[in-house]
Amino acid sequence: MMTELNTATMPNQGPKNVVVELAEIVPQNGEVFLTWEDLWVTASSLKNGNKAILKGLTGYARPGELLAIMGPSGCGKSTLLDTIAGRLGSSTSQSGDILINGRQQTLAYGTYAYVTQEDTLMATLTVKEAVYYSAELQLPNSMPKSEKKWIADMTMKEMGLQDAMETRIGGWSGKGISGGQKRRVSICVEILTGPKLLFLDEPTSGLDSAASYYVMKTIASQCQGRTIIASIHQPSAEIFSLFHSLCLLSSGRTVYFGPATAAYEFFALSGYPCPSLQNPSDHFLKTINSDFDQDIEEGPTRMKSTEEVINILIKSYKASDKYEAVQSQVAEICKQEGEVMKKRSHASFTTQSLVLTRRSFVNMSRDLGYYWLRLAVYIVIAVGLGTIYYDVGFSNDSIQARGSMLMFVVTFITFMAIGGFPSFVEELKIFQREKLNGHYGSGSFVIANTLSALPYLLLVSFIPGAIAYFLTGLQGGFEHFICFALVLFTCMMLVESLMMIVASIVPNFLMGIITGAGIQALMCLSGGFFRLPNDLPKLFWKYPVHYIAFHKYAYEGMFKNEFEGLKIHGEHKGKIDLISGENILRNTWQMDMSYSKWVDLAILLGMLVLYRTVYFGPASAAIEFFALSGYPCPTLQNPSDHFLKTIHSDIDQDIEEGPTRRKSTEEVINILIKSYKASDKYEAVQSQVAEICKQEGEVLEKRSHASFTTQSFVLTGMSFVNMSRDLGYYWLRLAVYVVIAVGIGTIYYDVGFSIGSIQARGSMLMFVASFITFMAIGGFPSFVKDLKYAYEGLFKNEFEGLKIDDGHNDKFHLISGEDILRDTWKMDMDYSKWVDLAILLGMIVLYRLLFLLFVKAGEKLKPAMRPFMSTSPKQINSAERPLDVLAA
C-alpha cells in the first residue's frame, strides 16, 4: 500500500514530498503489529511529586522491521520499551492505548522475548551449557534433542559465540567471557524460540563497535516476519543503516518517528542538516541533547539554545507528513481486529524441573560459596565442638554441657546456613529474568532448587555432624546419630527455605541476611532454650510464637534424642545417684514429653514443606513485583569502526574482495598481520622502541596529592554519608535489633532475684553477646576469643554487687553475685569488667589493622593470583577488552 502524504511545501516545516510506504496490515503466521497512542508515563515519589517521563507518544512497530528507539541518556528509551512490553514498574503510572494487532491483549509465551540491559547469567556454566540448558527449558518436548542442540548451535554461531562456547561465563565469582560476549549470550538465550516480537534494551551496550555492528546485523537479519524494537544509545553510521524505523526521543517527547533513512532529510529540512562526513546518529543526538547546555550555531552570527532547537524540531515533526503518516498508520492498524496471539508450546513441567535440577546441581558443585566452603567451615566447627566437649561423660555437669552443645548445633550451625545466601540470590536473579520471560514458572524452580540442594545438605549435615557427635560422646547407637543428623539436616533446609522467602521480599542480599538473621533470632529466643518454656510470657511469646518457631521442635528433637534412656551420675549427700534422662528432660529442660522425638522431626519436615509452598505462592508473586519495580535482572563510516570490524574474528563473517572473491575474517587478519610485519611501519616501531630504550631519560616524579589527613577525613565523610543513605548498612540492622531487644525485654521481663534468675540472666546475656554480635557480621562465625571477653564483661557487669535469694531450706538466704560468677559461670575474677571492655576495644583496633594489612597484601598478591582466578587470556576476546573498559 503506497500513500502520498501532504505534499504542500512550507518553509522550515519538515520534510515534504516523501512517499511513505504503509505495510500490508494483515498479520499472518503469528506476526505482530504493535501500536501505542498518546502514551503518558508518570513517576510519582513523595520527594519529587509527579514527574512525566513519557509525554503523549504515538507510534507503531511492524513485522519485518527493526524499530530503533534513540535519544540522549535519560530521555525515556527504556521506559518506552518497558511500557510497550508491559513491564512498567509499580512506582509509575501510565495512560494511553497499547494494542497488539489492533486488540488489547497480553503477550503470550513464546511470542515475544525481552533482552534486558543487565546480563543475568549463571556464572559457573560455559556458554554452551547455558544455551543448551535454555534450549531444553524452552523448546517443546515434542522436538527431538538433536534438533534442540542444532538450534542452540546455530543461534550461538549467529551470535558469533562459537569460539567462546567452552569458556565459563564468569561473573562475581571469577572472570570468564568478556562483557560483550555476555551480551550476546543474553540475546542468544532469548531468541532460541524464534519469538515474533523482540524487545531489546540497549543490545549493544558493552560491545565494541565491530561486535555491535555484527550483533545488530544479526538481529536485523532476523526481521523476516518478526517485529523488533530496540533501544539504542549511540549507533555507528553502519548500525544506523540497519534500522528500518526510528523513534527519536528528547525528554520524553517525540522529535522524530518515521523511516530511519528519512531522518537525515528531516533534520536538513528542519534547518539542522548533518555536516558532511559526520555520523547522522551522532548529529541527531548532539542536536537534541539538552544535558550540556550548548548553544547551536545557526549561521555565522545566530546561536540557539538546545532547548529552543528541540522545540523547533518537535514543531517541525508535528507539522510534517511523517507525523500524519504515523497517525494514519496507527489508525489503520487499530481498525483491524487482527490475530489473537497464541501461546507457543514449551517444555513440560517435568522436563523443566529436571533440566533446572541438573543446571542447579552443576552450579552448586562449581560455586565454592554455595556449599563447599560451608562444608569446610562446618568441619572446622565440628572439630572445635568435638574437642571442646570431648568425651562429655555422664556426670552432673554433663547435663549442662550436653544441653549447650546441642543448643549450639541447632542455633548457630543452622543459623550459618544463611552463608550460601549470596549464591542463592545470584541464582534467584536468573530465575526472575527467566520467569519474567516465561521460560518456566516458580513451581519448577522451587522443586529444582530443593532437589539439587539435597545431596549437598546431606553432606554438610552428616559429615560435620558425625565428627561433633562422636567426639563429644553423645548417646551411642546408630538410631540416635541418624536422628541427630536428620534434625540438623531439616533445620538447615528450613533456614534455606526461610532465606528463599526473605530473598523474594528483600531486594538485596545484605538486607536479606540481616532480615533472615533477625527472624531466626526471634525464633530461637522463643524456642524454649534461652528462656525455658514455662518461663516464657504466655501472651505472644508462648502462644503462638513458641509453637511457630521451628527451634522449639529442633531443641525438643535433639534433647529427647540425647536424654531419653540416658542415666546421669548425680551426687546427692555424698552418694552417687542415677538420674534418668526423662527426668532431666521434664524438670531441667521443661520439655513436652507427650510425644516422641520422631514427632518433632515430622513437624519439622511438615514446616519445611510449608515454607517451600509459601515461597511458591505469594512469595513468587513478590518476586515479580520487585523485578517489575526495578530491583531482584550508518553510510558514513567511522574509521576506527572499520578497523575493528575488519579484525574482528568472533563473528565468522566473509569479507568481500571484489564482486566474486570472498575471504574469511581469520584469513583477512592473517594477511593484515603479515602485511604489517613486512611494512616500514613495523620497522619504524622496532627502531623507535630501540631508540627510546637507549636513553636513560627523566625519572617520572610522583604528582602531589591530598594529604593523608585530608584523605582520611574525606573518606570518613563519604563513608558516613553512604552509611546514612544505605538502608541495608545500619538502619535495617538498627530496626531488627530494636525488634529483638523488645523481644528480649518482654521474654525476660523483670527477671527478679530468685534462684531461677541466675539461669535467665545468663541465657539473656549469652544471647546478646553471641547472637547479636554474630548478626553484625552477617552470619560469619565471630571469633571465639572476642566472645570470651564479651561474655565476661557483660556477666561481671550484671552479677557483681548482686544479691540473689537461693531459697535454701525455704529460708531467705542471699548469695553474692561474685560467688555466682566464680562458681556458676566459672569466670576469671582477677580483673574487672573494664579490663574486658578494654580488651574488646583493643581487638577492634587489631582487626582494623589486620584489615589494612590484608588489603595491602591483597594488592601485592593479585598479580600472582591472577592465573588461578581468571580464564586464560586466549579465551577472552582481546579485541573487546579495551573497548569494554572504555564503555564501562
Ligand SMILES: Nc1ncnc2c1ncn2[C@@H]1O[C@H](COP(=O)(O)OP(=O)(O)OP(=O)(O)O)[C@@H](O)[C@H]1O
Ligand atoms: N520509576 C521511576 N521513578 C522516577 N523516575 C524514573 C523512574 N523510571 C525512570 N525515571 C526517570 O525517567 C527518565 C527516563 O529514564 P529511562 O531509564 O527510560 O531513560 P533512558 O533513555 O533509557 O536512559 P539511559 O539511556 O541512560 O538508559 C530518567 O530521568 C529517569 O531518572
